[in-house]
Amino acid sequence: MSVDSAARPSLRPPPVGDAPQDRPVGASARRALVWSVPVLWTVALGLWGLSRQGSVWRDEAATWQVARRCTADIWHMLGNVDVVHGCYYLLMHTLFAAFGPGITTLRLPSVLATAVAAACVAVIGRRLAGGWAGLGGGMALALLPAVQFHLQEGRPYALVAAGAGVSTLLLVTALQGRVRRARWAAYGGIVLLCGLLNWLSLMILPAHAATLLWTRAGRAVWIRWAGASAAATACVLPLILFSRSQSAQVSWIPPLTWHMLIGPAVLLAVGGVGALVDRPRMGQLSVAAVGLPLLVVPHVGLIGLSLIQPLFLDRYILFSLLGLALLIGTLLGSAVRAVTSRSPRLSTWVVPVAVVAATAALLPQSLAKRSPASRVDDVLAVASEVRRLAQAGNAVLFIPSARRDTKSVSPDAFAGLRDIALAESPEESGTLKGVEAAPERIRTAMLTQERILLVTDAPEVARPVSAERDRTKTAVLEQHFTAVADEQVRGRRVTVYLRTTSPR
Template identity: 75%
Template sequence: MTPPISADRRALPLCLIPLLWTLALGMWGLSRQHSLWRDEAATWQVAQRPSAEIWHMLGQVDAVHGFYYLLMHGLFACFGAGTTTLRLPSVLAMAVAAACVTVVGRRLAGTLAGLGAGLSFGLLPAVQFYLQEGRPYALVAAGAAVSTLLLVTVLDSRDTTALWAAYAGTVLVCGLLNWLALLILPAHAATLLWTRAPRTLWVRWTTAAAAALAGVLPLILFTRSQSQQVSWIPPLTWHMLIGPAVLLAIGGLGALLDRPRPGRVSVTAVGLPLLAVPQLVLIGLSLIQPLFLDRYVLFSLLGLALLIGAALGAAVRAAEPRSPKTARCILPLVVAVATAALLPQSLAKRSPASRVDDVFAVATDVQRLKEPGDAVLFVPAARRDTRLVSPHAFTGLRDIALAESPEESGTLKGVEAGPAGIRKAMLAQRRILLVTDAAEVARPVSAERDRVKTSVLKRYFTPVADEQVRGRRVTVYRRTENL
């Protein structure tokens, strides 16, 4: 029989096991061989700007990540810029999320279910990917885990103003990190419906949810003016629904094994809405405007971990009457087998090849290939992130297309001159280094400025050196002598 919710004093030491397990997984290969990919490069270069320049940039672009950039700015100021400082917050956040999942699972379904949930959370492939990512998604997952724990605590008949204030504050922080994190609210509402929460509880939850929403609403309204930032997200297709369908199927199986009863707080009542509702709502929103990216609802995997833990707990309980020794071996055996089975994928996610490119690697090639008097171009302009995160490698190179720097313009990539100006500047050069995407990841050139760059290079210059490394490419062009 599933134990009732209880504030077991042994829950704290139990949650330390998944916390340390997830922390170890996060620290393993944290630097990814000193690589940095384009999304992390945005964090890296923005976080090192002065606060005033960050605020200036947020008025133009990327306001949705503004709170995270300011947080990382403070950490870089205290501990210095480095891959450890960049990624350690995500490691710590995922470890906290694993601990919260363990406590929730233990309260709702017993020790083994809680332990299974916490350990399985750290092993989930998507969690291992964002565990070492210098972006806000792990922090959102931690906030979602804390808010879920607070909700379960309130459902344990400890309905206090302090808990609701903490709940509202946690959801608010999640929303400021990424406002799509507010999809945790309909998931929690589904839990309240499932458990047939009394009217007083609904009133308090609605008040707390409204307070959090009111705090995030200005950000939501402001970022609508920057919606072009997500214009690259492709429209929803059936192929994109395969992943969510698999996750929901696994979660549904765990829910069946948990055997939930309506009106009772259970792992299923908490975990299934947490897994399903954010995914389904995001799919619905994507039918209006393409927004479906798995990282936006990464926190929904908290629900999957809870349901996996419930299934493991049910398996142990089923085996215990027949063979207590076998029952005790189920959890460690499953974790060991899962760890071994996922080892190739775990190793892959800790290699530079796990990301689409490596901003640091191509900077090394630039430093080796450049000569005094050389100029540099970037196609597309966003590839300027290489220079922004490794300025020393570009010392002596003139960025001939740049009209206004990223810091001055309040942008991520700066403002380039018009096509005619770029063409004139190029024709005055003897050698030009072109930094662009490697062939296997490059997109067709579309911007007029980029078309001018490539056409002038093709007509008036000859490539004399070409290096491709980890998704980036640097080509050295020399002016054709007979023109």
């Protein structure tokens, strides 16, 4: 029978170390340690190698170049491309204006957001399964490989994860009987902000609905949750509908295949073990009731959407890994209880030893993710090569035109070079890569040059040339020019061409 959560004291397990009525003086300090230690741990992991040896890859280059534009230019661009990231670009524009453009400004928001997510995992775990489960889950989050990747990424996915953590904590608070209108307003506001940062984050709502079903939440909770969720969804809906007109931007995502499901299957298996160890019961608020839907529902939802239109990228549902971290925390909490029954003194070492062992096991991967080689390319490294090879008055070409992001991020490196294919700059055209002239005009312009620098992808990451403009550039270079210098660095390539034939 469904009952109001406020009438179920069983849904409010006391934190480890807290007596039901008279809490010891140090209880507050111990509770603070449960979330503060994961926060400091996450920040430390985030600051470790934050610059990735001074590299910035193409996705972050989009953030960098848009954040440096004026607000009017950003709004102009959002009408044409990347409207799904508009809220994030405006946030980064504000931060760049306040602190100056730089790698630290670009990535530090993701570090701090992941720390917030870790704190939320720790608090939820402590409330539902005890202090060790909370501490273990909070520490585990930042060690997950996908989280380590986006922990130092100048993109919005870590911010969405933080919002997912806060909204889930607010939901748990409501289910523990602390139902207030202000909390539900905050819940709806956080879900709205996450939806504006990435509307696929709205898949957290069916995950939370599953938690409400599992715990047999009362009518009052359902009504307030539905109202907050509906309001947030209604506000995000215009963005969803408008972004459909820009769906060509994700046309590069490959169709879903069976091998792409191996990773999610492993994550779900680990989460399933954690849920079983938690011994979940219908009608009871537990880590399994919160963490398992948070992990499973977004994965199933994204797989379903990808059967209609290819969208399967794990970063879109990075927030689901908060559920995995919660369930890992339950495994660690159970291990502590098992050891406590035999050796209470040794039990305090279970979580620290597990964290150290996991850190050591993941160290090669952690080092790799802090290397420039962890990303497909580096726009700053190739800009340095352009600066070294360029001569005043030379022309420059980009294949494909999206490689113009190097110029947008490092305009000083291209000072004195003429972008002969460009008809409208990215700012003027309201795009990320600008608008290039017609193929014949590009051919004519190329044949008036003596020395051309070509910026393109390194062969190992380059895609076949398909655009007519790019085929024209390639054909003219092959027929009338000779390569005299060729440098490849971190996924990008700069080739210097000298003309060897006279124009017809």
